[in-house]
Amino acid sequence: MVAIDADTHLDATPPNFLNQETGLWSWLTTHDHKRIGILYAIGITFFFFLGGAAATLIRLHLITPNGVLLDTETYNKAFTFHGVVMVWFFLIPSIPATLGNFLLPLMIGARDVAFPKLNLASWYLYIIGGLFTICALLMGGVDTGWTFYTPFSTMFSNSNVFLVIVGVFVTGFSTIFTGLNFIVTVHNLRMPGMKWFKLPLFVWAMYAVSIVMVLATPVLAMTLALIGLERGLGVGVFDPALGGDPLLFQHLFWFYSHPAVYIMILPAMGVISEIIPCFAKRDIFGYRFMVYALVAIAVIGFLVWGHHMFVAGMSVYAGLVFSILSFLVAVPSAIKVFNWTATLHKGTISFEAPMLYALGFVGLFMLGGLTGLMLAAPALDVPLHDTYFVIAHFHYVMVGGSVMAYLGGIHYWWPKITGRLYNEALAKFSAILMFCGFNLTFFPQYVLGYEGMPRRYAHYAPQFQVLNVLSSAGASILALSYLLPLAYLGWSLFRGAAAGNNPWNARGLEWQTTSPPPTENFYKPPVVQDAYAYDQPAL
Amino acid sequence: MNEQFHLLLPSASSLSGRIDALWWTMVLLCSAVAIGVFIVMWVFCIRYRRGRQIDRTLSRGTTPIELTWTLVPLVIFIGVFGWSLFLYAREKNPPADAQTIYVVAKQWMWKVQHPNGTREINQLHVPLDVPIRLTMTSQDVIHSFYVPAFRVKQDVLPGRYTQLWFEATQLGSFPLFCTQYCGLDHSRMGGQVTVMRPEDYARWLRGDGGNATLATRGAALFRSLGCSGCHGANASVHAPDLDGIYGRMVHLSDGSSVIADDVYMRDSILLPDKQVVAGFDPIMPSFQDQVSEDDLLALIAYLKSTRTQPVSATASEITKNGRH
Numbered sequence A: 001m002v003a004i005d006a007d008t009h010l011d012a013t014p015p016n017f018l019n020q021e022t023g024l025w026s027w028l029t030t031h032d033h034k035r036i037g038i039l040y041a042i043g044i045t046f047f048f049f050l051g052g053a054a055a056t057l058i059r060l061h062l063i064t065p066n067g068v069l070l071d072t073e074t075y076n077k078a079f080t081f082h083g084v085v086m087v088w089f090f091l092i093p094s095i096p097a098t099l100g101n102f103l104l105p106l107m108i109g110a111r112d113v114a115f116p117k118l119n120l121a122s123w124y125l126y127i128i129g130g131l132f133t134i135c136a137l138l139m140g141g142v143d144t145g146w147t148f149y150t151p152f153s154t155m156f157s158n159s160n161v162f163l164v165i166v167g168v169f170v171t172g173f174s175t176i177f178t179g180l181n182f183i184v185t186v187h188n189l190r191m192p193g194m195k196w197f198k199l200p201l202f203v204w205a206m207y208a209v210s211i212v213m214v215l216a217t218p219v220l221a222m223t224l225a226l227i228g229l230e231r232g233l234g235v236g237v238f239d240p241a242l243g244g245d246p247l248l249f250q251h252l253f254w255f256y257s258h259p260a261v262y263i264m265i266l267p268a269m270g271v272i273s274e275i276i277p278c279f280a281k282r283d284i285f286g287y288r289f290m291v292y293a294l295v296a297i298a299v300i301g302f303l304v305w306g307h308h309m310f311v312a313g314m315s316v317y318a319g320l321v322f323s324i325l326s327f328l329v330a331v332p333s334a335i336k337v338f339n340w341t342a343t344l345h346k347g348t349i350s351f352e353a354p355m356l357y358a359l360g361f362v363g364l365f366m367l368g369g370l371t372g373l374m375l376a377a378p379a380l381d382v383p384l385h386d387t388y389f390v391i392a393h394f395h396y397v398m399v400g401g402s403v404m405a406y407l408g409g410i411h412y413w414w415p416k417i418t419g420r421l422y423n424e425a426l427a428k429f430s431a432i433l434m435f436c437g438f439n440l441t442f443f444p445q446y447v448l449g450y451e452g453m454p455r456r457y458a459h460y461a462p463q464f465q466v467l468n469v470l471s472s473a474g475a476s477i478l479a480l481s482y483l484l485p486l487a488y489l490g491w492s493l494f495r496g497a498a499a500g501n502n503p504w505n506a507r508g509l510e511w512q513t514t515s516p517p518p519t520e521n522f523y524k525p526p527v528v529q530d531a532y533a534y535d536q537p538a539l
Numbered sequence B: 001m002n003e004q005f006h007l008l009l010p011s012a013s014s015l016s017g018r019i020d021a022l023w024w025t026m027v028l029l030c031s032a033v034a035i036g037v038f039i040v041m042w043v044f045c046i047r048y049r050r051g052r053q054i055d056r057t058l059s060r061g062t063t064p065i066e067l068t069w070t071l072v073p074l075v076i077f078i079g080v081f082g083w084s085l086f087l088y089a090r091e092k093n094p095p096a097d098a099q100t101i102y103v104v105a106k107q108w109m110w111k112v113q114h115p116n117g118t119r120e121i122n123q124l125h126v127p128l129d130v131p132i133r134l135t136m137t138s139q140d141v142i143h144s145f146y147v148p149a150f151r152v153k154q155d156v157l158p159g160r161y162t163q164l165w166f167e168a169t170q171l172g173s174f175p176l177f178c179t180q181y182c183g184l185d186h187s188r189m190g191g192q193v194t195v196m197r198p199e200d201y202a203r204w205l206r207g208d209g210g211n212a213t214l215a216t217r218g219a220a221l222f223r224s225l226g227c228s229g230c231h232g233a234n235a236s237v238h239a240p241d242l243d244g245i246y247g248r249m250v251h252l253s254d255g256s257s258v259i260a261d262d263v264y265m266r267d268s269i270l271l272p273d274k275q276v277v278a279g280f281d282p283i284m285p286s287f288q289d290q291v292s293e294d295d296l297l298a299l300i301a302y303l304k305s306t307r308t309q310p311v312s313a314t315a316s317e318i319t320k321n322g323r324h
Helices: A003-012 A024-028 A033-061 A072-107 A116-138 A152-156 A161-188 A201-233 A246-280 A287-303 A316-344 A353-376 A378-384 A388-418 A424-451 A462-495 B016-047 B063-092 B198-207 B214-224 B227-231 B262-270 B293-305
Strands: B099-106 B109-113 B119-121 B123-127 B131-138 B143-147 B152-156 B162-167 B172-178 B190-196 B249-251 B257-259
Touching: A033 A072, A033 A116, A033 A388, A033 A462, A072 A116, A072 A161, A072 A201, A072 A246, A072 A388, A116 A161, A152 A201, A161 A201, A201 A246, A201 A287, A246 A287, A246 A316, A246 A353, A246 A388, A287 A316, A316 A353, A316 A378, A316 B016, A316 B063, A353 A378, A353 A388, A353 A424, A353 B016, A353 B063, A378 B016, A378 B063, A378 B152, A388 A424, A388 A462, A424 A462, B016 B063, B099 B123, B099 B143, B099 B293, B109 B123, B109 B293, B119 B123, B123 B198, B131 B143, B131 B152, B131 B293, B152 B162, B190 B198, B214 B227, B214 B293, B262 B293
Parallel strands: B099 B131, B123 B190
Antiparallel strands: B099 B109, B109 B119, B131 B162, B143 B152, B143 B172, B172 B190, B249 B257
């Protein structure tokens, strides 16, 4: 279909949330969950490329052992900025605040989330937090690492720690509000007939992640406030010179930050559980086990934080308990990988771009998860801890996992969100390019970690150079594969062919309404159908 | 390719071979699972691709399959956990006859003190086939002592002692890294561990003959800081006698008791009110900010040296008032 046809076709469609109101002010004051989702998408895309720029500097710098690009101080600030931005301003809001906001009410047949104004307030808090962080960058940056380990962050760093912790503190409240909103929405706004075990797994994932957000994020807020107290007023909490305990900080920080890892991966699991059945055209394998696994990960995920501290000076007995719990949390993740694979069995599989992202996700998430098992064993964590092995492990889970799933979800629901199609060939190409670039960037880092290269090193021993050069080469491919979607999706936004209401012939309530949906979400009430009823015709 | 590039890390300590055995088992196991799942995915994707005529009738009842791939991984995980735990316990418990070397970390160097008083910076010389215990502390932020060839790593914290032990089994020099981000020159905070034959090590220690031993230096500090004024044999002040204190059980005024180890002695010097010995008044002043980390270690070495024979730290040997 050519673009001109598409435009006439779009003009003929009924009014939708994009054109029912116009003008910047209508966007900045909107209470529509779909528009807020798009506001978030703009915000996180901006921060993704900002954090990506820092990553590019890091990988360029590490091409030679003594660094080619940055002085040591700038290097330290670059990896700190990369971590802070990617964790709090991209990964944590990525799927929940964009796709979650857009889809959660649609999927349960609701008009909006439970608290639309609070939803808008979340976005403003996110932006205010982001401004503090950018302000810190403009004033010279911060050099503590995203983990803010004490007493370095409280008593020794001479950088803009305050601005960044205020930024993260404020953004934390946007996470809490989103979580609260989703929990109430899922409990109260499901349409008649939408029972708990009829919910799409994406909704279950949003529900599970919201509980983690609401319970874990306040602990981060307290921890950051304590850093502020010690740094600003000299109240001894973490610095032994003031009578504090530096390990207390690590316990508090990881009590939030390990569940935060699940805040990043649970939504990704939800997205993949929608995409794979749709392109395999069959019911998800073991729906109930998939639900139990999501909930189990959310719950056990709260009890494993100590595996970040096996060499920190914690007792052997604490190490023992955290180790076995970390192995336990791997069981539900394994179940999910096996169930996604089994969903392919006897399917009718086609390989559109979202499916390629989803298959890539399963592979990369599995490699990230399996190496997590090695780190859960204290005897192996001792040599591997704080080396590039850990860097590779969590990038496999968060970039290979969460980012692939986010992009898969964006491609999958793009026709619903914008009403337009994108260039399928380019989309497939960039999904494959991303998979290859990712592996070339991060697989060598596993080997580097085994060889003993510590993380956060601006200079390294010459024997590590070969692998670093490979990794940097991969990063250039990866960067290209992230820029490509920006181009063809941007083009589709204005020139893409009309998508129709259900281009993938998918199930789920969101496909029963028009694309893009009207502000009220549905012109006529949707009919509840099993989310994965691919043996029945779409409604 | 760089001539220093080795794909296999040297295995140079008594435990590194055992840790490698677990490591390579895990590498094989994880590779097998990953390759297995990849093959199954490929096969399904090809067999059940759209447009291919094939039987697609779904079988009913997935629970037995689900339970299989829940319980089998669980059993394997528990096995790996047990194996790892066994090794971790060995890593964490130094042999009783281990020789102690003291390490003080600061931004951005490693300061090492051998018991005979020899000091070095960013270098650690150790004898071959002798268990070495490092007692470590930091003057400022958290650092981490990491020798990849020995597969050992331990964070080094301000305000407390952490320990690490190894027994080097291969001669040569091995890189030492700081692995806990500690500020500007974190990546320059490294050095070498040099493993020597015991006789060469002894010669190397003697070569630095100008130094008093750590204990002798500690004894001098014990007098110059005024410790002996109260704790000495002829002191008039009512203070615990410290002869042979190290490793003994000490009863405290709150009714509890502790073993007098490095941490206890450090705390008693810096925070004397924290653990008061039963039968004594809390009259000792704090030596915080008056004793450097290096001097503290020398004092502790001196107190250790006053122990004449190995003690079995039983409460019965200690009289009610904390003296013996």
